[in-house]
Amino acid sequence: MSSGASGRPDQQPDQYKGPVRLRGRSIDPSTTDQRLLDSRGPADWVHTDPWRVLRIQAEFVEGFGQLSELGAAVGVFGSARTRPEDPAYAQGEELGRKLVEAGFAVVTGGGPGAMEAANKGACEAGGTSVGLGIELPFEAGLNDWVDIGINFRYFFVRKTMFVKYSQGFVVLPGGLGTLDELFEALTLVQTRKVTRFPIALLGVDHWGGLLDWMRGTLLGRGTISAGDLDMMTLTDDVDEAVSLMVDASREG
Numbered sequence: 001m002s003s004g005a006s007g008r009p010d011q012q013p014d015q016y017k018g019p020v021r022l023r024g025r026s027i028d029p030s031t032t033d034q035r036l037l038d039s040r041g042p043a044d045w046v047h048t049d050p051w052r053v054l055r056i057q058a059e060f061v062e063g064f065g066q067l068s069e070l071g072a073a074v075g076v077f078g079s080a081r082t083r084p085e086d087p088a089y090a091q092g093e094e095l096g097r098k099l100v101e102a103g104f105a106v107v108t109g110g111g112p113g114a115m116e117a118a119n120k121g122a123c124e125a126g127g128t129s130v131g132l133g134i135e136l137p138f139e140a141g142l143n144d145w146v147d148i149g150i151n152f153r154y155f156f157v158r159k160t161m162f163v164k165y166s167q168g169f170v171v172l173p174g175g176l177g178t179l180d181e182l183f184e185a186l187t188l189v190q191t192r193k194v195t196r197f198p199i200a201l202l203g204v205d206h207w208g209g210l211l212d213w214m215r216g217t218l219l220g221r222g223t224i225s226a227g228d229l230d231m232m233t234l235t236d237d238v239d240e241a242v243s244l245m246v247d248a249s250r251e252g
């Protein structure tokens with residue numbers, strides 16, 4: 001109750017809403033709980049950007065909360081379309097297994113194809129097999145070999161998780177999604193947003209032409225530096241890719 005020395009007449013008791021104190025005509029006759037539970041108004045607000053910001057925040061909170069104690073991890077990218085009979089699938093399994101044997105958790109996009117292969121290898125080797133899935137217009141779901149799975153609505157939140165919790169990347173043959181992930185990693189290193197990421201391209205046949213073009217056209221025209229090409233190691237040898245990750249994690 002307030003009746004201060006300034007002579008303000010008696011009025012209703014002060015109202016507190018968290019850190020806010022309200023008096024007089026500013027007092028709200030309803031409580032926060034009432035407004036939450038009684039509201040039956042239009043639901044347009046769920047489609048507004050401020051509300052989306054909260055969903056985005058929630059996705060970051062879930063991701064950070066789930067992955068913060070993952071330990072050393074390597075991200076594996078590669079085609080969603082790689083069939084189990086494709087030699088790249090067996091290579092993905094071998095990679096997943098050997099990364100686990102080297103002490104890493106394996107983080108993939110959690111989808112089919114090369115992602116499934118790497119998760120399978122990691123899981124069968126008794127390691128931590130992570131899938132960072134993405135909501136897509138068609139139902140895809142996490143593959144059966146993912147032990148820790150998070151399905152993201154937002155691509156950029158998922159990408160943050162890949163980059164934050166992986167100490168390096170191995171890139172199996174892939175298409176547009178794989179190229180997007182590879183070039184994001186390269187750009188982050190080039191712009192020093194992250195200081196070092198070892199990046200192994202597995203599959204000389206698949207990736208050789210891209211590197212030739214980058215060397216010939218991009219470096220030739222001066223749109224990249226020679227050092228930018230040194231960020232990637234091209235190999236067919238799974239052991240070499242794993243050693244690259246191990247050496248970098250010892251140095252780092």
Ligand SMILES: C/C(=C\CNc1ncnc2c1ncn2[C@@H]1O[C@H](COP(=O)(O)O)[C@@H](O)[C@H]1O)CO
Nearest residue numbers: 077078079080081109111140174175176177178
């Ligand atoms: C195409 C099909 C399913 C797609 N499901 C995916 N689930 C999770 N992550 C995916 C999916 N598709 C692409 N990705 C990400 O991009 C990379 C592969 O893309 P690409 O275009 O196939 O090279 C991969 O590393 C994922 O992170 C049904 O077959």
